[in-house]
Amino acid sequence: MPAPKENTTETTKTFKVTCDKRNVTGVDLFSVQVLNASQDLMEFLSVNSSECSVVLFFTSWCQFSASLAPHFNALPRVFPIMHFLALDASQHSR
16 A cells, blocks of 8 residues: 655755845844835846845735734844845735
8 A cells, every 4th residue: 555645845846045245234234125106126126136135015904914024024133134125015006
């Protein structure tokens, strides 16, 4: 009798990304940049293409977004090499 298949989401492939160091000083080093409706995410990412970015897509009415905010805001202090962006998805929906 064959062994039962495990229900798993793990994959055997792993990817490694090398992030270039950011040249940032002061408060920008430890803060999340909130993109407003006039700012373009793709434009930001293309200018900083060799640097790693983490983007939070949120809405003001989403309970999950509200509960995640303090944890996401702490990430730049833990990973200063990366950009952390927040984008209000309700402003960018079509």
